[in-house]
Amino acid sequence: MSLDVLFNQFMSGIARGALLFLVASGLSLTFGVLRVLNFSHGSLYMLGAFLCYSIWAHLLLPALGFYLATILSALIMGAAGLLIELFLLRRLYNRGWPEQLLATYALILIITDLVKWRWGGEFLSIPRPKPFTGAIFLFDFPFPAYNLFVIGLGAALAVFLWWLVYRTRLGDIIRAAAHDREMVSALGIPIPWLFTWIFVLGSVIAGLSGAVAAPFGSVALGMDIEIIVECFAVVVIGGMGSLPGTLLGAFVVGQVYSFGIMYKPELALAFIFMVMAIVLIIRPWGIFGRPER
Amino acid sequence: MQAGWLKQAWWLILAAVVGILAPHIISEFYLMILGEALIMSIFALAFNLLFGYMGQLSFGQAAFYGLGGYTVAMLLTKLQFNFWLSLVAGILVAGIVGLIVGYFCVKLRGIYFAILTLAFGQLLFVIIYKWHDFTGGDDGIQGVFPPEALKAPISYYYFILIVFAASVYLLWKVVNSPFGYVLKAMRENPERTEFLGINIARYQLMAFVMAAALSGLAGALWAPFYRSVAPFHLMWVKSGEPVMATILGGSTTFFGPVVGTFLMTFLHAYVLGFTYFWPVIMGSFILVVIFLLPGGILGFAQEKLRERSFKAMTPEGRDQDAP
Amino acid sequence: MLLETRGLTKDFGRLRAVNSVSLEVSQGDVHAIIGPNGAGKSTYFNLITGYHVPTSGEVIFKGRRITRLPSHKRCKLGITRSFQITSVFPKLTVYEGVLLALLSSKGITLNPLSRAMNYFKDEVWHILEDVGLAEQARVRGDSLSHGDKKRWELAITLGTGPELLLLDEPTCGMSPEETEATMVLIQKLAEERGLTILFTEHDMGVVFGIAKRISVLHQGMLIADGEPQAVRASEEVQKVYLGGVA
Numbered sequence: 001m002s003l004d005v006l007f008n009q010f011m012s013g014i015a016r017g018a019l020l021f022l023v024a025s026g027l028s029l030t031f032g033v034l035r036v037l038n039f040s041h042g043s044l045y046m047l048g049a050f051l052c053y054s055i056w057a058h059l060l061l062p063a064l065g066f067y068l069a070t071i072l073s074a075l076i077m078g079a080a081g082l083l084i085e086l087f088l089l090r091r092l093y094n095r096g097w098p099e100q101l102l103a104t105y106a107l108i109l110i111i112t113d114l115v116k117w118r119w120g121g122e123f124l125s126i127p128r129p130k131p132f133t134g135a136i137f138l139f140d141f142p143f144p145a146y147n148l149f150v151i152g153l154g155a156a157l158a159v160f161l162w163w164l165v166y167r168t169r170l171g172d173i174i175r176a177a178a179h180d181r182e183m184v185s186a187l188g189i190p191i192p193w194l195f196t197w198i199f200v201l202g203s204v205i206a207g208l209s210g211a212v213a214a215p216f217g218s219v220a221l222g223m224d225i226e227i228i229v230e231c232f233a234v235v236v237i238g239g240m241g242s243l244p245g246t247l248l249g250a251f252v253v254g255q256v257y258s259f260g261i262m263y264k265p266e267l268a269l270a271f272i273f274m275v276m277a278i279v280l281i282i283r284p285w286g287i288f289g290r291p292e293r
Numbered sequence: 294m295q296a297g298w299l300k301q302a303w304w305l306i307l308a309a310v311v312g313i314l315a316p317h318i319i320s321e322f323y324l325m326i327l328g329e330a331l332i333m334s335i336f337a338l339a340f341n342l343l344f345g346y347m348g349q350l351s352f353g354q355a356a357f358y359g360l361g362g363y364t365v366a367m368l369l370t371k372l373q374f375n376f377w378l379s380l381v382a383g384i385l386v387a388g389i390v391g392l393i394v395g396y397f398c399v400k401l402r403g404i405y406f407a408i409l410t411l412a413f414g415q416l417l418f419v420i421i422y423k424w425h426d427f428t429g430g431d432d433g434i435q436g437v438f439p440p441e442a443l444k445a446p447i448s449y450y451y452f453i454l455i456v457f458a459a460s461v462y463l464l465w466k467v468v469n470s471p472f473g474y475v476l477k478a479m480r481e482n483p484e485r486t487e488f489l490g491i492n493i494a495r496y497q498l499m500a501f502v503m504a505a506a507l508s509g510l511a512g513a514l515w516a517p518f519y520r521s522v523a524p525f526h527l528m529w530v531k532s533g534e535p536v537m538a539t540i541l542g543g544s545t546t547f548f549g550p551v552v553g554t555f556l557m558t559f560l561h562a563y564v565l566g567f568t569y570f571w572p573v574i575m576g577s578f579i580l581v582v583i584f585l586l587p588g589g590i591l592g593f594a595q596e597k598l599r600e601r602s603f604k605a606m607t608p609e610g611r612d613q614d615a616p
Numbered sequence: 617m618l619l620e621t622r623g624l625t626k627d628f629g630r631l632r633a634v635n636s637v638s639l640e641v642s643q644g645d646v647h648a649i650i651g652p653n654g655a656g657k658s659t660y661f662n663l664i665t666g667y668h669v670p671t672s673g674e675v676i677f678k679g680r681r682i683t684r685l686p687s688h689k690r691c692k693l694g695i696t697r698s699f700q701i702t703s704v705f706p707k708l709t710v711y712e713g714v715l716l717a718l719l720s721s722k723g724i725t726l727n728p729l730s731r732a733m734n735y736f737k738d739e740v741w742h743i744l745e746d747v748g749l750a751e752q753a754r755v756r757g758d759s760l761s762h763g764d765k766k767r768w769e770l771a772i773t774l775g776t777g778p779e780l781l782l783l784d785e786p787t788c789g790m791s792p793e794e795t796e797a798t799m800v801l802i803q804k805l806a807e808e809r810g811l812t813i814l815f816t817e818h819d820m821g822v823v824f825g826i827a828k829r830i831s832v833l834h835q836g837m838l839i840a841d842g843e844p845q846a847v848r849a850s851e852e853v854q855k856v857y858l859g860g861v862a
Binding site: 466467469470471472473474475477478480481482484485487488489490491492493496503 | 665667686687688689691692696697699704705706707708712713715716717719720721724725726727728729730731732733735757772775776
Binding site: 037039088091092095097098099101102103105106107108109110112113114116117225226228229232233236240266269270273276277280281284 | 575
């Protein structure tokens with residue numbers, strides 16, 4: 001196993017990790033503030049991918065088409081998130097976590113059939129957009145240029161979120177609300193609207209990541225469960241509701257996935273679970289998480 | 294207490310009579326659906342052991358159901374194993390895998406527990422699906438036959454009925470036992486229960502294994518019934534069926550999941566007549582119940598009965614506001 | 617000496633909630649821990665019961681180091697606590713709650729087949745009568761009045777058969793009559809059942825009424841410890857605590 005091969009796999013892992021970070025950060029954000037785990041986050045991701053495909057196929061613009069489709073899907077998923085929060089989630093904030101989980105689980109069921117109804121059971125794909133169509137060479141190995149785009153996007157989101165959460169007033173409110181909801185409310189900050197916008201942001205991120213994932217692999221039913229399971233692995237390993245945790249978790253899962261595929265493709269998921277199992281035994285609250293007590 | 298028991302028992306006796314006479318009343322088509330409802334009821338009761346009685350959501354029960362079915366299917370078709378021993382093997386395999394999966398799941402609670410069950414369920418599904426050489430992959434396994442004595446639909450139906458009755462009896466004993474009380478306490482207040490000297494993780498694991506084994510039993514019954522198994526039996530959508538059934542019937546009563554399953558099974562059979570879009574119906578029902586009929590059908594009925602008996606109390610009792 | 621803490625310290629990040637508290641609790645005592653809000657009383661209790669792991673220091677019970685023992689094991693050894701927030705078991709009846717405690721303390725909880733209600737009938741009724749909840753036996757937790765919930769808390773803790781009973785603000789939210797009745801009850805139970813009681817309280821009347829020994833915490837530190845008269849007379853205590861809001 002030569003160094004170049006290893007490095008290549010490593011970079012693939014980074015790309016995969018970047019995509020995972022994109023998805024998982026939305027989940028982590030809404031959970032951190034709203035304290036509701038949106039089971040349907042993966043469904044929004046999948047919808048984002050399918051929507052991106054349809055818009056792109058409709059626009060028929062060579063390079064711009066994909067980027068436009070991506071932005072549009074993200075915005076549409078944001079709107080979907082708005083509807084979900086206003087009409088579903090809001091009524092569940094004062095109910096227990098079981099109802100919240102069950103309702104978002106019900107959403108997965110509904111959305112999965114929605115996708116099946118609208119797009120059927122095919123595997124759809126989008127070719128990589130210009131200028132990321134080719135490959136660049138790392139150590140004489142071709143590395144898809146699109147991967148760099150995804151990595152760049154992941155890094156950009158990480159920076160954006162870090163800036164948002166740690167450097168803006170909104171971020172202060174977010175962190176305070178994550179700690180003590182009543183206090184924030186007592187300070188006159190309208191919690192309901194805060195929650196709505198955070199959820200919308202999370203949905204936009206979900207839609208965006210789905211769209212970005214489309215040229216990465218194939219767009220198909222089952223993306224929702226597949227990605228949510230990997231997201232869970234990310235947050236279990238990294239620690240829930242923590243930005244650095246999500247980053248680390250995404251990195252780890254991306255690497256395990258990449259090297260797992262190289263070793264034995266069918267077992268890639270199993271390897272991820274093994275790592276998750278180890279973390280659960282040694283440190284159940286995740287690497288950057290804090291124990292409940 | 295004795296009078297109360299008899300009052301409750303009348304519908305139980307009625308149900309038993311109906312169950313026994315069913316093959317002579319309804320057509321074979323409906324008998325198959327009834328059999329399916331009974332099997333899925335065991336599945337739902339297993340789910341509710343964890344949810345209604347212990348307070349934890351498991352979204353991956355189908356994995357154990359599927360493992361039970363696959364074990365029986367593989368033993369019967371590949372090794373021509375004894376039918377009865379295969380059933381036992383199905384339960385054991387499901388239980389052992391439940392032990393392994395549960396070991397990790399019980400390290401967490403609430404949301405995280407639920408997440409993990411979904412994740413492990415998916416992992417098991419992927420393993421069965423991809424291991425083509427061993428399990429047949431997405432072709433599934435066909436030609437799973439019960440022994441001669443049980444091949445006729447009516448015979449197998451009675452077999453299912455007996456196993457169902459036995460499972461119900463067993464579960465009833467469990468939830469009213471000291472162990473069952475610990476489960477209920479963990480549901481209400483895990484922290485307080487810990488301070489009663491209970492190792493929460495250990496008890497949750499035991500319940501988890503029980504639920505896995507019971508789900509495996511349901512799957513083991515299923516395979517010879519429908520003569521085949523396929524990977525979709527382990528899919529996350531399948532895991533949603535006991536969830537929907539339990540929510541619909543109500544998780545707060547013992548028989549809620551059974552009522553919900555019967556409704557769901559007949560609805561499913563009806564719907565399949567004109568559409569494949571079953572998940573959307575499941576999801577919609579779950580939402581409708583959560584928002585409009587919390588506690589499900591039996592839970593709702595129970596609340597109404599309590600309110601009525603409250604009002605029928607002594608004048609002092611009536612003066613107090615209903616809870 | 618039943619319980620001893622040596623240099624027990626708990627930090628939450630930069631906040632030192634409990635600062636090197638060394639304390640002895642003697643068998644048979646009714647021992648009060650008092651202090652203003654935020655003094656660290658609850659945290660100290662949590663360290664003794666195992667809810668928190670201390671940053672440093674030791675907890676020794678009956679001569680055995682239990683500092684890192686999980687809560688449920690400490691309970692089996694004989695330490696039980698009642699909780700300030702009385703949510704207890706909303707959907708269980710009063711009877712069932714006490715029965716559960718007894719089932720656990722007698723180690724029957726692994727039994728999955730016999731009927732729970734068949735066990736310990738006498739013991740449950742005995743406890744319910746002692747505590748004054750016999751009439752409410754069939755009432756569910758979420759239907760109890762506040763005072764009754766507190767008594768149920770007490771009944772459940774009795775069911776676990778403790779040697780050391782930690783009561784966190786046992787009369788919180790009670791009327792003067794209820795408070796009096798509860799403290800009399802606690803004292804009676806301590807004598808009858810040979811319990812050692814460690815409790816926190818805000819009501820000074822209650823504390824000086826029944827405590828045989830008082831320890832005062834302030835900002836996580838132990839500033840006084842001894843018999844009620846001595847503590848009351850202590851200048852520091854008066855300055856910090858008794859002089860201000862009681």
